[in-house]
Amino acid sequence: xxxxxxxxxAAKEFVNDPNRSRWxxxxxxxxxxxxxxxxxxxxxxxxxxxxxxxxxxxxxxNLSHYLQEFERNATARGAIVHWARDAEHHNEIVLRILQDHxxxxxxxxxxxxxxxxxxxHYLEDNxxxxxxxxxxxxxxxxxxxxxxxxxxxxxxxxxxxVGDTFHTHLGTDEGASxxxxxxxxxxxxxxxxxxxxxxxxxxVNFAIAETGxxxxxxxxxxxxxxxxxxxxxxxxxxxxxLLPRQRDLGVFxxxxxxxxxGQPITSYTSHFNGPRDENSELHIVLVDNGRSRLRxxxxxxxxxxxxxxxxxxxxxxxxxxxxxxxYRATVPGPIGSVLSPTRDQNSYKxxxxxxxxxxSCSDVCPVKIPLxxxxxxxxxxxxxxxxxxxSKRLAMRFASYLxxxxxxxxxxxxxxxFTLRVLPRWATHHRLNTWTIARELPEAPxxxxxxxxxxxxxx
Amino acid sequence: MMKxxxxxxxxxxxxxxxxxxxxxxxxxxxxxxxDRVIEFDQPIDTFIEMLAMVGGQAHQVDSQRDVRxxxxxxxxxxxxxxxxxxxxxxxxxxxxxxxxxxxxxxxxVDWTIARxxxxxxxxxxxxxxxxxxxxxxxxxxAQYLAIVVxxxxxxxxxxxxxxxxxxxxxxxxxxxxxxxxxxxxxxxLVLGAHGCRKLQVFIVGDL
Numbered sequence: 001x002x003x004x005x006x007x008x009x010a011a012k013e014f015v016n017d018p019n020r021s022r023w024x025x026x027x028x029x030x031x032x033x034x035x036x037x038x039x040x041x042x043x044x045x046x047x048x049x050x051x052x053x054x055x056x057x058x059x060x061x062n063l064s065h066y067l068q069e070f071e072r073n074a075t076a077r078g079a080i081v082h083w084a085r086d087a088e089h090h091n092e093i094v095l096r097i098l099q100d101h102x103x104x105x106x107x108x109x110x111x112x113x114x115x116x117x118x119x120x121h122y123l124e125d126n127x128x129x130x131x132x133x134x135x136x137x138x139x140x141x142x143x144x145x146x147x148x149x150x151x152x153x154x155x156x157x158x159x160x161x162v163g164d165t166f167h168t169h170l171g172t173d174e175g176a177s178x179x180x181x182x183x184x185x186x187x188x189x190x191x192x193x194x195x196x197x198x199x200x201x202x203x204v205n206f207a208i209a210e211t212g213x214x215x216x217x218x219x220x221x222x223x224x225x226x227x228x229x230x231x232x233x234x235x236x237x238x239x240x241x242l243l244p245r246q247r248d249l250g251v252f253x254x255x256x257x258x259x260x261x262g263q264p265i266t267s268y269t270s271h272f273n274g275p276r277d278e279n280s281e282l283h284i285v286l287v288d289n290g291r292s293r294l295r296x297x298x299x300x301x302x303x304x305x306x307x308x309x310x311x312x313x314x315x316x317x318x319x320x321x322x323x324x325x326x327y328r329a330t331v332p333g334p335i336g337s338v339l340s341p342t343r344d345q346n347s348y349k350x351x352x353x354x355x356x357x358x359x360s361c362s363d364v365c366p367v368k369i370p371l372x373x374x375x376x377x378x379x380x381x382x383x384x385x386x387x388x389x390x391s392k393r394l395a396m397r398f399a400s401y402l403x404x405x406x407x408x409x410x411x412x413x414x415x416x417x418f419t420l421r422v423l424p425r426w427a428t429h430h431r432l433n434t435w436t437i438a439r440e441l442p443e444a445p446x447x448x449x450x451x452x453x454x455x456x457x458x459x
Numbered sequence: 460m461m462k463x464x465x466x467x468x469x470x471x472x473x474x475x476x477x478x479x480x481x482x483x484x485x486x487x488x489x490x491x492x493x494d495r496v497i498e499f500d501q502p503i504d505t506f507i508e509m510l511a512m513v514g515g516q517a518h519q520v521d522s523q524r525d526v527r528x529x530x531x532x533x534x535x536x537x538x539x540x541x542x543x544x545x546x547x548x549x550x551x552x553x554x555x556x557x558x559x560x561x562x563x564x565x566x567x568v569d570w571t572i573a574r575x576x577x578x579x580x581x582x583x584x585x586x587x588x589x590x591x592x593x594x595x596x597x598x599x600x601a602q603y604l605a606i607v608v609x610x611x612x613x614x615x616x617x618x619x620x621x622x623x624x625x626x627x628x629x630x631x632x633x634x635x636x637x638x639x640x641x642x643x644x645x646x647x648l649v650l651g652a653h654g655c656r657k658l659q660v661f662i663v664g665d666l
Contacts, residue, residue, distance in 0.1 A: 027646050042581075044496050054489040061483040064475050077630075080463060085470035097464045135652060136643035152643065159645045179647035190653060195566055221599045221639040221654030228596035229562050239474070244488055246625065250618035251491060253634075254581075261642070264509060264582035265617075268599075268654070269634040276595065276630060281463045288470070292477040301483070 004347050007354040011326035020158075025320040027155060032314040034262020035364065042254070052251050053368035056305035059242055060295060066209040066242045067286065073212025077274030079282040086289045087117035093285050094119060094201070094234055095126055101232060103128065103198040109216070109223035110134040111203025112150050112308055113236050113287060116330045119201075131193045133222040135186050142169045148324030150331055151260045151310035156323050190222070200226035204237035205307070206252060207284075210245045213273040214284070217256060217266040224270055233275065234283045239291050240304040252307060255366035260309040294342050299377045303338045305367035312361035312371055318354050327351060334361035334371045341378055349387045352378035413448060420444035491618050498615045502580035503662065506613060509583030513637030514650050515658035519610070522665045523549040526572075526607060530659070535603060539569035543597055546574050546607040549661065562596040571601035571655075575608035575635075577623060578662070581616045582636055585660065586624060589631030598635065604655035606635065609666035 015021055039045045059066055071081045084090035108130055120130045132141045136153035142165050147153030163177040172185045202223045206215040214235055216223045227233040257263040275282035295301055313319045313333030324332040329340040337351035352375045361371040402409050421444050429436045499505040507517040518529050526549035530536045544552030550572045575585035585606050614620050639654030650656060
């Protein structure tokens with residue numbers, strides 16, 4: 001059983017450090033602004049979003065057909081296709097391949113799916129050395145942390161902290177914090193790891209049913225180095241990553257990097273069609289882990305459109321100020337707050353409330369997931385299941401009663417306005433009332449809207 | 460050679476059954492209307508501009524023979540000793556990659572001169588067909604990368620690009636856009652993450 005995550009409590013430390021919170025906010029806003037510039041540079045942007053959403057809706061509706069078509073074509077190209085029902089099964093499949101090859105050293109490129117499955121820990125517990133090769137992932141790995149963002153895993157870490165980590169683990173100069181110097185040190189360190197890697201593990205950005213091929217997008221080229229040196233490539237993917245035809249990539253490769261980091265395309269958009277050569281192996285692990293169940297929901301099915309670009313996080317006012325770790329989930333931010341409760345409602349019940357319903361996430365989503373509508377829908381479901389704290393439930397019940405009786409509403413309003421004027425500060429601001437810790441009470445208006453309206457309606 | 464681990468398909472039917480129990484109306488698969496997407500009047504100019512934006516450098520030359528002269532102006536090329544050239548009419552290499560069995564032996568390559576099939580104007584990328592590479596790793600392991608691409612081979616956008624590679628049969632193909640890069644340390648852009656530190660693109664008239 002997972003611990004229950006209360007987002008406000010988990011975010012407290014981050015929020016209470018206003019300098020870091022502001023710095024984090026600005027770093028992500030910078031990325032969001034780059035995304036806006038890219039989106040505005042294409043007159044057909046909205047058309048692309050609509051088309052992408054249409055392709056995904058079609059694919060998810062027809063998922064069983066496309067999965068089988070993909071398996072058939074990938075197998076015909078010489079790949080070995082595995083099916084994993086959940087995270088544990090996925091990890092077992094990967095471990096078995098490694099054990100069959102007597103492998104001890106893995107080079108891994110970024111994959112949120114393997115994070116979701118907890119693959120690193122599982123393999124380490126089984127005596128296998130896993131090296132994350134994406135620079136941001138390597139930084140969090142060396143620090144014993146998890147990514148706080150799905151595209152920018154180390155966005156929460158300052159360069160001085162990276163300097164300390166590299167000084168400890170890679171022997172860089174003490175106090176060095178120049179990104180260029182640190183990235184160069186990582187380049188040297190990881191090159192040795194690439195050359196020593198026995199098997200390369202990657203995630204998958206897109207899998208194409210029509211060809212049985214895979215597409216992996218990176219800026220660093222780590223997926224390519226990691227799979228071009230060893231003989232064995234293991235590609236792990238959620239079953240929702242499918243696209244029907246290769247030409248559909250025209251739509252998605254235009255949207256992905258523009259939405260994610262504000263680049264026109266990633267440095268490398270690599271197409272893997274089968275194993276490298278006759279002497280190599282390509283294993284593809286198709287993972288369900290709750291996705292087929294998510295598909296059953298009319299309300300939340302569209303969340304399967306997600307291409308993991310992270311645009312919703314970069315724009316989210318709550319994410320930007322509370323940091324990715326406050327969600328205590330592999331995928332944080334708006335899309336994470338939709339996906340996590342589908343796995344475990346009780347543990348993640350506070351996440352749909354870590355949202356101001358501003359709707360910005362839905363506006364930037366390249367595949368048009370109605371994120372803020374889904375977050376609101378989650379609140380409806382959770383209330384119905386009595387998963388909210390008693391204090392909130394009682395307050396809501398009282399409010400609904402109040403709104404039903406206009407005379408009572410007026411009277412309570414009058415009492416409230418009077419009380420606001422006469423109540424001494426010590427009566428409201430004390431340690432028992434957590435609501436007022438960072439808030440002032442409003443000033444009572446001289447006149448109610450009702451009275452104002454009555455005076456003006458005849459004019 | 461070791462026998463590959465067989466496919467684990469134990470969960471296959473259960474997953475498919477789960478999907479099949481929930482029938483959903485299947486809307487038609489949309490196609491992109493090519494009249495609604497951006498085209499450029501001067502795609503080469505746009506390509507050069509976009510490539511510069513993503514950190515690469517373009518050079519327009521009339522003939523393949525001019526490539527070498529331009530490369531000679533770059534310090535790290537003049538001092539390079541280990542060069543793999545897949546465009547021998549432009550530059551003669553010092554290593555014959557076709558004679559190498561194990562890609563690990565290419566770890567110390569200074570420069571790879573690769574051949575590009577075509578350019579994409581909207582994002583400054585170049586399509587490289589895996590069949591042109593004796594080892595895939597050549598594109599990623601070399602310290603510096605140059606790509607030679609014919610001036611006549613350019614498309615405006617990714618839709619046209621995928622039309623061109625509709626039937627590509629190689630085991631590997633890649634759109635390369637600019638050098639390897641990272642911004643994982645405080646969003647500071649650093650060129651040369653794991654792959655090439657710089658990218659030179661030669662747009663050649665007579666190729």
